[in-house]
Amino acid sequence: VGVQSQGDQTAQSGGESSTAGGSGESAGTAKAWYALPDTELPARKSAIKQFNQNSAHTVEGADISDMQKKTTSAIPAGQGPQTFEWAHDLAGDYMERGFIVDQGDKLNVSLDEFTDAAAEAAQYDGNVVGLPHTAETVALLYNKELVDEAPQTVADMKAVMEEHHDPSNNKYGLGMPFADPYFLSAWAHAFGGYYFDHTKEEQLGVAKPETVKGVQFAVDNFVPYMPNDPTYEPQASAFAEGNAAFAINGPWYLSTLNEKGVDYGIAKLPKPEGGDPSPFTGITLWYFSKKMGEGGPSAAAARAFAEWYVTNEELLLKNAEETGNIPVLKSLAESGDLPENVQGFAEAVQQGYPMPAHPKMNKVWDPVKAALTKGFNGKDVPKAMETAAEEIRGNWE
Amino acid sequence: MSLFDGVGRKVKEDARDVVSAPLEVARDAAYTVEGVRNGEISPAEPLKTAGATLGALVGVLLLLFPIYWILIAALSGTGGSIYSSSGLKLFPESPSLVPFLWVVGDLIIPAYSISLNIPSSDIAIVFNTPQVVFLDVSALKPGTIGRIAFGSAELFPGFGVQPIENPSTFKKFFWNSLTVAIPTVIISLCLVVPAAYALSRREFIFRRKILFVYVLMTQVGSGLGIALLIGLYTVYVQFGINDNKLALAVYYAATAVPFNTWLLKTYMDGIPVSYEEAAVVDGAPPWRVVTEVIIPLSAAGLATVFIFTFLTGWTEFVVAQTLLGTENYTLPVGLFSLISEYSIPWARFSAFALTFAAPIMLVYLFAQRYIEGGLSFSGMEG
Amino acid sequence: MSTASRVARRVEEVPFLDKSDVSLLFVLPGLFVFSAFMLFPVLYLLGISFTNAAPANLFAGEGALSVLTFGEAAFVGLENYARVLFGGTFDLVLFGETLLTLPINGQFWNSFGVTWLFVATSVTLKITLSLAIALVVTGERVRGKRFMRSFIILPMGLPAIFTITVWRGIFSSAEFGLANQVLAMLGLETVSWLSNRWMAFVAYNVTEAWLAYPFMVIITVSALQDVPDELHEAAMVDGAGYVARFFHVTLPSIKKPVLFASILTAAASFQQFLIPFVFNEGGPARQNELIVVYGYREALSFSQYGRGAAISLIAVVFIGAFMWLNVKRGRLADGVNEA
């Protein structure tokens, strides 16, 4: 007795036929991990399908719910994927822990094909640890129904916020996840400050006057116009429901906005007086995980996939349109015919400052976050930043 | 088997009760009204009852408000959020079933071809079963669900629905959860029942010590889950059994052993010894005593253990997330994979969670009297 | 059937099966599996706590045997414990002035203190809440009790992490956070819930109570149903009103099961992880870091498995002692047979 699902038949036969026409290499199977919102999942799945159909190799994609935790536990245990997708800032830490490996000498793609920032982000300590495909950063979003034109300076923006801010009627000036150092980085950097820079003599910049000034500036100019909760969700909700004039947020936010039906515009961040906003940018990489170090067909498969993915203009462009991700492939990034959505973010990227990938950065985030929370709640900013700096130094020991 | 017989009968009775509950209420009301009209029942009585019921209802509603809050988000047609920056709204705006439909996805039994090969001949008989479509979410039309209209009077426009192209993988997670929870239940029952019986009825060396350790570990053990995660993970990985649903089930069953053994033991303490003795005198060998008498009589206790162990497998998140790979995600992990770094799709997230919790409530509605009876503390008096 | 029963009968004839200590065999499988999954990891954790284990060295080495050697982690003796208990300083601050600086690990002892405080407050809240709910849904005059009871246990069917995420939303400090909206409707000031230490603590308690009440209510309800009606009636005839009956009949009768549930739930509170972690990671500024969160953070965020293990074990020792005391005093391990 045999039972067979009729629908499956075609899929199976289709899958097998593709193995026939491959290159000289033996065909391998690689696991690729990613963590995507489910709006972006279908596109990813079809991309993988496309790859599998056109290549001798097979890639098995998996959407992971908590990437950092999963990779931290799975990779050292030999259970991890060949490649996984994440922002470049993990590179230092993971490299030191031996979670990712250098594949520079085996690549068929030159890093020159990418924007400088992206090429730099793909390397750590001279090792090529992954291939970059998109950049992301935060930009200014404005509600077109409330705001006619994107403000150029913070002072302009403040005037508009003043006009719209009215919490008792559920109206706000701005929605920005204040307590997140990433979102606040533009302002912390605006007057020459920095959180951490391992190239500088004083690596920790958290308590430096320039940084404190930037944070203080944000506290003074933005906090009064924001909902009272500095975390992501409520801040995002205010703008997404049309209740805030501005938002400072990244491309991942666009799907929410589209779903809610807000009419928004994207622009680069406004200038503060005497400074320049400079947000952290993140470059998303297909990392080369420890497993690839073992070589063999599966590593080849992963490499082939990453190479295919990051150089596939059609795919990247489609991605850009659908999700607002900024391509880092030079041919696209510099072509100028990016979709309007992406344009705003692309400009913001120009303002940006790549996140440090040094492992020490790991221990910076949480204390700064605590300090920002304090600042948001009206505590003394310099003192909070000083405390954070102390804690970071303590943790570094 | 008479145990299942009995449970089946009770469930049937309960179902009847549940269905006839409104009738009974109506009857009750009619009787009361009649009584009041005849002056036999003082009008204060029904008022007191109504007041008490209303009060209780308000209390319950307040308590469950967070759930309602989630439900509103889940019924939202615009992605929903539990952060409503537009102020408190008690009803969903532009209500939509899309999130739920998205969760449930297609309910289609695919067509199968069943072939019967007749031995030592080339003839095969092939049956083609028809495809059965209960719900095809990719073919929904607006205004088809929940619309209420009387003639030309449009009372409710219906839930907004659009065709859904990429429904969730709820069914896969559901299946995974089932295949974790059911082995959990089976394994733990296998471990718990004999132990509970022995602890309740037999006298043996270390008996009190074991009982003591079990009560002690009831909570220490379960809470250690997180603290032990590292150790557990290492061990599992070294033996290569992480990402294995059965291994996970064994772990859950192990954590469930102390509490449930103790619980069932307490319940069995309340079963009169004379039933067993009657069976022994009737000539039943010990294993028949257990299968024919003890187990059926412990039905309520078993139901309680069943529910508790099932819930362990059904709702546990942390360990499952650490150990399982994507293919084997259980419902809670699947639920959490909906969240990405920055955004939570509240409508779908909530609809998913509610769909996931609903069966538990239903099961509890029917198993209630077992569970309440099963938590017998007759052994705890004094 | 006949073969099976013949075999079974044969087994019955084995003489030693009649020996009473053989019943231990029934208990052993459960005990073994439980130990394998609980005691072995505990021992493993104990081992790790004496090393400088970190992800980098713990997983080094090949084969199952390296499990037992903790990879390439080095033995560091009691250093982890010393650091956990006495590393750093602790300022005793009263009325804004530092009275005393103790040579102990302030972070750990703060976390330790907050944890016990949380146990005390949350257990009190849970008992009161559950008792109230249980009384309501068993109330004589209340109709539809069964349905109410089955709705009320809903929180038990949702994974805790989901529920907690939702409650984090409820306790948003934003003006439109649900809790704040309720306050506003009542004409009260809004509160910065999670960024204020004690408000966050209140939020933990409320959430913990909401998570735990179904279990407590189930136990309390079944205990309430075991209270003989005659006792109430006797008290009524004796002239006792509702309140007197509650204190003289109801409460003493359900004391034991409720006590039992409370002990269990106290242990659960002690080990609460998700609420502080999801809400604000034990914040603000690690002020409300319950002990398990503390251990977790040391272990995972700072990649100090050894120290994390030491913290976990210290926590386990305390909760174990707490349970031991209660179980002994409440005589929970006693059954009818010993009565």
Place this chain on the structure above:
Amino acid sequence: MATVTLDNLRKEFDNGRIVAVDGVSLDVEDGEFVTVVGPSGCGKSTTLRMLAGLESPTSGTIEIDGEDVTDVHARRRDVAMVFQNYALYPHKTVRQNMAFGLRMSTDLSKAEREERVRETAEMMDIEELLNDRPNELSGGQKQRVALGRAIVREPNVFLFDEPLSNLDAKLRTTMRTEIQRLQNELDITAIYVTHDQEEAMTMGDRIAILNDGVLQQTGAPTEVYRNPRNEFVGGFVGSPSMNFVDVAVEGDGGRVALTNDDGFAYELTGEAARAASGTGVTEARLGVLPENVTVAEDEDGLRATVEVVEPVGSDNYLHLDLGPDFIARVDSHVEPSNGDTIRVTFDQRDVTLFDAESGESLLWEEPTERKKAAA
């Protein structure tokens, strides 16, 4: 002490699907001890509980000492109740159990309460138990404490719901005497529910028989026993109870023949015959008490075969084949063997006739003393 009046009391359960008590009216005089008896489920407990205020009647009124208490809450009625399973508070000592009612319903100071409890405990001979908890007591001791708890409050009315049914036979007899002694001593108004008609017969000044929620008969125990109003009462009261034989009634005013197909034949004459024939009933049931059946020495009387001889100490019960469970209670020296044929007879004054259909007695008249009392 007080009088108690139940007027047309009715209680429905399950929205009228079950009628537990149906139009019961009863007057209890001051200091009277009334036993209520009836088969299981006849509504005894329900009646008592309505009296205590634990159930509220569907209709009808309850008066205690002339005051309508139908809508008064249990805890304001000043009645005491002794429960079947004693319902002692398990977590309180005997002293606390006894003092609880005083604490709740009186304003006595602690010392006064102590004093009262001590006095009562002395009376009940449970002084040494005052510091024990109920689970340390034996059945009889529990019973005493339960009684003491009721007595100490000096209530208007005592209610007992099968207080002795959990005790063993020996203890039951002892406690029965004890309750009677107390009742004599304290002269309390008491209503005592039992399903044991022996208890009902020996304890009550008056006995009330319930069946299916309906009051069948009230009266002094011996009177009810000798002169049952209907077949149910006849069959229920006494141990062994009345013997019944189905008979056909034939004859005119002067002489009525009672016969059946099994060869039973008896003749009524005079007053009784007139009464019996006057009703026009043709199918009847003859009732005669076991002790009124005597073994005839001569050839007169009915032939009967002895099925079993059951010795009960001073007497022998002869199970005869005259009808189902037909018993003659004879002196213990009358010892026929099983299977012997004997002749039995009974006096016409001792015969009761019941309508075979309605079960009502055909010969019953209201006893004169009761008539007066009821008026």
Place this chain on the structure above:
Amino acid sequence: MATVTLDNLRKEFDNGRIVAVDGVSLDVEDGEFVTVVGPSGCGKSTTLRMLAGLESPTSGTIEIDGEDVTDVHARRRDVAMVFQNYALYPHKTVRQNMAFGLRMSTDLSKAEREERVRETAEMMDIEELLNDRPNELSGGQKQRVALGRAIVREPNVFLFDEPLSNLDAKLRTTMRTEIQRLQNELDITAIYVTHDQEEAMTMGDRIAILNDGVLQQTGAPTEVYRNPRNEFVGGFVGSPSMNFVDVAVEGDGGRVALTNDDGFAYELTGEAARAASGTGVTEARLGVLPENVTVAEDEDGLRATVEVVEPVGSDNYLHLDLGPDFIARVDSHVEPSNGDTIRVTFDQRDVTLFDAESGESLLWEEPTERKKAAA
């Protein structure tokens, strides 16, 4: 059917701290119905459970049908037991309950089992209940099913542990007759434990009285009643039981005066006097059965004050002040008022004398019939 022999059976609990049964020896003949009676905790149940194999004796042997079964497991002994609470399996129907024993202990086919169950059910008149579950049955029906379950297996020996104690008085009488009928019909060997001496008296061919784990006396019920071997038996058997009066024994062989300080005086003569004085006991207790106390019409006899007159249907109990609980059972037409002084007397043949210290009867001799039987 079978004989049962208990030889010097002893059972200790708690490592010898409790001696529940102490050297009990008893022979039960084939087809005999022996009732075992005694106060609570005297070891009745323990004895029965040892017989059933549910407890193993500390020492002594048990034989069934001449075969030593002391170490045989309960399920191989082929005895049936009826439990106090019936122990009907609540999850099985009546049919399944009855068939269970057959399934377990015989190799009968399903059809044969069905047949046996049906036959037995017919005999017990519970055919219509076969598909019901125990909780749908009334007390009497449960009792019948429990009996049926025992009977259907046709075991060698029937054991009953207070099977009627959960029933009400009326039903108890009915079921008592039923068990007797079955015993007569099936001629089974049965051991019947009860604490109700009335049951023990009426049901048993022989009665065995236990106290504190020690067998006090066995014998035919009336004989034990009339001729108790010691004070315990006299006080335990019969309802009401023997009256006791503490007396001083004075006198020589021919004439013995029994007196006490309360003015009691009685004289023994002849054989009894000789026996009494022969033992040299000076402090004794006089025992006389209530029915042997008669009210003297003349001025002879003892003066006694009537405390309470208790009517019990055919008789009246007169509670007299001659001793604690001194009762005379008299005809119901003898109706003195409370407080009357009457004169009572009793025959010297009806008097028993017990040693005040040991409680042993001074006048007892082994009845000749039993002597033979025991040999």
